[in-house]
């Protein structure tokens with residue numbers, strides 16, 4: 001298993017030099033969060049993730065979870081890690097101080113999350129689902145529910161889940177059948193079967209707070225008839241003491257391709273006691289608070305696992321000796337050169353580096369927008385809201401697709417030694433695969449981006465991002481060192497706009513056109529965003545080099561990686577553009593029956 005080392009130099013470069021988090025915090029009401037607070041948080045997060053969490057990743061995969069007497073048993077190492085997380089209060093970092101949180105900006109919590117996903121992604125889902133549930137309860141529950149449940153969730157004494165999926169209702173939640181009957185005391189009795197529920201049971205805490213989607217009697221059909229309920233695993237009395245178990249039973253946990261230590265349960269709710277969160281029939285909107293946050297969390301899962309695979313591949317490529325470099329021996333004293341000298345291995349390592357560091361920059365930029373969207377005011381908040389809405393499906397879809405690609409390249413760098421279990425590279429491929437499926441498959445993210453965010457806003461959300469990109473390009477087009485990289489970002493942004501207009505316009509005549517292009521459009525959008533991110537990083541690196549600031553070797557590598565990205569990764573947009581504009585005809589040519597012909 002690669003030994004995870006938090007990429008603190010890269011993180012600090014983004015936080016201090018490219019994105020200037022201290023100035024951003026000052027502008028959004030967190031002037032107290034300066035470099036003197038940020039740096040110790042980053043270092044402590046790195047220590048926790050490297051020393052406490054990372055050593056449990058392999059054990060989780062090997063031990064897995066199992067059921068004893070109807071309850072899920074987790075690996076022993078997980079208990080210590082959860083205890084350490086609770087003691088260090090990592091879950092409280094960006095929660096509301098009214099309920100015991102530290103009230104720090106959301107983006108700072110996201111950086112912890114970035115590292116934690118690399119250290120142990122299946123374990124981390126317990127943490128992120130709890131954070132998502134806290135946010136949904138904070139935003140939509142009444143005061144009594146907040147006071148009763150939030151303090152123990154914020155402290156990590158209780159965890160949270162998200163119960164949406166049913167066997168016949170996955171992407172289409174409007175089909176769900178779980179029902180909620182009102183009781184005389186103002187609570188509800190909830191009955192139904194949920195499937196695929198992550199961390200729906202565990203032996204790490206003494207209560208689990210489930211957020212469940214269900215339908216009230218007489219609810220309208222489809223998504224508009226869904227309500228959200230808080231259902232505790234163990235009942236809590238008015239003094240906060242635990243009572244009897246609620247009627248929430250784990251029927252089984254699934255055997256899976258990866259994520260072996262993250263229990264995925266089939267749950268029977270048999271008249272379980274629950275309370276309405278938010279308004280009746282408004283559950284999907286309320287759950288979207290959790291789902292949007294969970295979508296960004298899943299984006300960071302893709303990024304975190306990509307970082308881990310990248311680290312493993314680089315270490316191995318430096319050690320593994322095979323053949324000589326094309327231009328002759330680079331290490332003549334050794335029996336062969338390390339594989340890092342071979343152009344094809346460098347292609348893989350640089351692709352990993354360009355994708356991981358580019359996605360990290362875009363992820364951190366999005367997290368900053370979330371700070372303003374959540375706590376800002378007026379025009380600034382409105383703009384940040386637009387950017388988060390647009391960037392959420394792009395980050396979720398693009399980071400997880402690239403996460404799979406980077407993890408796959410990691411195995412390839414190891415050759416046969418990547419395919420066997422010994423080095424842990426195959427575990428990363430298995431674990432990252434789910435990120436393209438849950439929290440809405442990437443096909444659904446693409447539809448969300450195209451239909452709701454781009455066409456639905458009449459391009460306004462994209463205009464908000466392009467204004468940001470163009471203002472950077474206008475200011476840096478003539479940059480002495482990185483001007484050509486800025487021009488590449490500017491060109492792809494202009495093409496992105498033109499393509500969008502073509503798809504919107506074409507969609508007015510034939511609605512199938514934009515939908516047939518949706519997945520390629522999401523991919524294209526990701527590459528265009530990364531071009532802007534790499535141009536920004538290159539300009540900062542070049543300016544720092546010119547000013548004699550920072551670590552010259554690190555900064556030069558940034559510049560060179562930016563050049564690699566523009567020359568060898570960004571051209572993927574060309575083929576995406578051609579596919580997008582090919583139109584829907586080739587997709588609809590075959591009849592359904594023709595797929596079945598042998």
Ligand SMILES: Cc1cc2nc3c(=O)[nH]c(=O)nc-3n(C[C@H](O)[C@H](O)[C@H](O)COP(=O)(O)OP(=O)(O)OC[C@H]3O[C@@H](n4cnc5c(N)ncnc54)[C@H](O)[C@@H]3O)c2cc1C
Pocket residue numbers: 162163164165169170171172195196197198199256259264434437438439440441442443444447
């Ligand atoms: C390990 C794991 C953990 C999970 N954790 C949770 C959890 O904690 N809570 C929870 O509620 N759920 C959870 N899920 C469920 C997950 O969110 C769903 O599996 C996912 O949303 C897809 O639903 P589905 O599996 O029913 O696929 P389907 O919706 O049946 O989709 C099948 C295929 O059809 C495509 N498709 C469907 N509709 C359209 C359309 N309109 N246009 C284009 N393509 C379409 C999809 O993209 C997909 O490729 C988990 C699943 C797994 C495997």
